[in-house]
Amino acid sequence: MTALQTKLWCDVARLRAQVITIAVVVAIGVAGFVGMFAVHDSLQSSRDAFYRDNRLADLFAGVKRAPASLGARIEALPGVAEVKLGVVFDAQVDLPGVLQPVTGRFIGLDLPSVHANRQGLNRLTLRAGRWPERDGQIEALVSDRFAAARNLQPGDVVHAILNGRLQRIHLVGTAVTPEYVFASQGGAPDDTSFGIWWIDSQRMTEAFDMQGAFNQVALRLHAGVPEQAVLNALDHLLEPYGSLGAVGRDRQLSTKIVTDELAQLQVMGTVLPAIFLAVAMFILNVVLSRQVATQRSQIAALKALGYGDVAIAWHYTQLALLIAGLGVAVGLALSQFIGRGMLSLYDEVFRFDRLAYATDTGLVLVSALVAALAAAAGTWTAIHAVVRLRPAQAMLPPAPPAYTATLLERLGLGRFMSTGARMVVRNLERRPLRAVFTVTGIALAVALQISGAFWLDAIAHIVDVQFRQVQQGDVLVNFHRPVPLDAVRDLRRLPGVIDAEGYRTEAVKITLRGTTKDTAVMALRGDARLMRLVDEKRGALALPPEGVVLSGLLAQALGARVGDRVQIRFRLWSQRTVEVTVADIAHTMFGQLLYMNLDTLNPLAGDGNGVADAALQVDPQAMDAFWAAVKTAPLINSVFDKASTLTEFTHRTQRNMGVFSGILTLFAVAMAVGIIYNAARISLSERAWELASLRVLGMTRAEVSVLLLAELLAELLLALPLGALLGWGLASLMMRLMASDAIDFPVVIEPATYASAALIVLAAGVVSALLVRRQIDRLDLVSVLKVRE
Secondary structure: OOHHHHHHHHHHHHOHHHHHHHHHHHHHHHHHHHHHHHHHHHHHHHHHHHHHHOOOOOEEEEEEEEEOOHHHHHHOOOOEEEEEEEOEEEEEEEOOOOOOOEEEEEEEEOHHHHHOOOOOOOOOEEEEEOOOOOOOOEEEEEEHHHHHHHOOOOOOEEEEEEOOEEEEEEEEEEEEOHHHOOOOOOOOOOOOOEEEEEEEHHHHHHHOOOOOEEEEEEEEEOOOOOHHHHHHHHHHHHHHHOEOOOEEHHHOHHHHHHHHHHHHHHHHHHHHHHHHHHHHHHHHHHHHHHHHHHOHHHHHHHHHOOOOHHHHHHHHHHHHHHHHHHHHHHHHHHHHHHHHHHHHHHHHHHOOOOOOOOOOHHHHHHHHHHHHHHHHHHHHHHHHHHHHOOHHHHHOOOOOOOOOOOHHHHOOOHHHOOHHHHHHHHHHHHOHHHHHHHHHHHHHHHHHHHHHHHHHHHHHHHHHHHHHHHEOOOEEEEEEEEEEOHHHHHHHOOOOEEEEEEEEEEEEEEEEOOEEEEEEEEEEOOOOOOEOEEEOOOEEEOOOOOOEEEEHHHHHHHOOOOOOEEEEEEOOOOOOEEEEEEEEEEOOOEOOEEEEEHHHHHHHHOOOOEEEEEEEEEOHHHHHHHHHHHOOOOOEEEEEEHHHHHHHHHHHHHHHHHHHHHHHHHHHHHHHHHHHHHHHHHHHHHHHHHHHHHHHOOOOHHHHHHHHHHHHHHHHHHHHHHHHHHHHHHHHHHHHHOOOOOEOOOOOOOHHHHHHHHHHHHHHHHHHHHHHHHHHHOOOHHHHHHHHO
């Protein structure tokens, strides 16, 4: 072992506390990077294999009703390799032992193809039970996630209202399909209220009077075929039959939700680890710069003995790489814990065929390289100082700092400060860059804590807006087709119903200056109370008697402004095309939607005064009788129970976000301790002679500790407001990077979140201060003063 290697291990032993704290910061950065990207890669590979093995279609389209003979024309479109026609309808389902009905999406299943193992596109994978048989009773499969949420087992019997007729459904198995990884009616997935059911396609066509017709089509394209041309041709073929608009796989609801989840993982796996590695780079720079300053005489001796600049620089680089290597090793081990824990949460959600955690070798190498580069960059200043030192120069003690009056003293404020306060201010002003970096590092720890906790605030805001301001009704119901307004009066006669308001949601195509979007228009009563249009900033808006209101996301996509004339084509029933004026733009959080007064829309649609949906206010004491009546109402197609949906949504988000927030809190504490402890230890090593002298002059240990730790307290207090600002900025950056064309998440941070983040970091500072206080109490006065001499 050479002399430099011996010195390296001696330095590591002497700096072991600082080595550990820096390595922990590096480890957290590596763990976050490797863990989140490993989860991302595991999910992505599982998703791709699941889509491939189960032959997920490339294009999807819904239509009101089209003849099955149209399938041949669709298959003849250039670039189309395979076509699958289907019949799909939503219906309310009565589950045994469950008070309120739930909504089921019933899909026709070609049983001969299933039993012959040639399902075609969007194939099912049987998870439990058996395939349905075509005999006297209606047998069904149900989506695996819904069955798990509702504790359904093969052999259970449920009842469903299929096209107005009550049917007995025998559950024989559970299945998964790539088409419904996330089962949703258009909002957030809710496995307790919405499930997918597959029954014999012949029974489906008979139940819904769809003989010789279809209302859903899926296409597979030949490799390399541009999908947009096929989308346009498909939409053109289906338009006379009431097309809902053809979409590619990237815009199909389930696949889009999965893609958005993966994109969020990428953002978190990039932004958050970058913060930790940047902080580790700064701490390494400060520690090694101080190491070089205290070892000037040793460096001079080494150079005098013939060691070159490269050898000595490499010696200090090795120290940084050793710390980074320790951090990488711990980080890789920690990444397994983080990654597997996160994947177990996702496994409950995605339900792919295979979902196994795996860390790619390339990911490990990239993390090690990034950590090594960060360590090298952090030590560059110190290495540069080593190379510049000449033996004769290094033998001399460093030039004493020039003590001049501080800015506050020059402004005449010095007389209002105590001696200790002037010492603190002078030390901060003597090393402004170090103070700035320390304050910024502590502020980043605060920001990290805020960025993890603000999700709960944002979700609480979303719940308040969507479930308490927009949807003020207790129950939403949907009909198969627009019904007369008399149907709303019938709903008011149901047991427990206090009020009922009809509204209408219609699929439309909107065009402005050559830009076209497939979307929907929601038409509400002018005096709507139970279902309202709410602007996030302005509150509830009254719909104008004329014109249309665009959501902010739709207006942004179209480049629309108030006063523009837009063209609207109704896609399902009348298929009329009209022009209306943009009367307002409402900043809503979800969807690219249009809003219109119901009295304005019905004449424009040209298909009579009707409604397709209704919002109901129900007496909580009469819910049992109300649900019993709803279960026998033949016109009601699907049901949305706000209370149960809100309970499930809150439970799921608070659990998942609580875990995520807890992990980031631990990371923020570790980073704060690493920064504060190292800053205090470096300050102690630099001011040891000064503090020892004050002790000899009669100051107590507590008084000396206050002089040192007051500087740390000042940096902490300066960091807290900066951390709050950086926290808001980091949350805004993450929201911008995770932005979607269908969701505009608000950045909402409650005062309690700022306060808790500040208190957590302050607590970390107190712990660090107590650790350093022990070092001050153990200060060997004689040894310290001898070193100075």
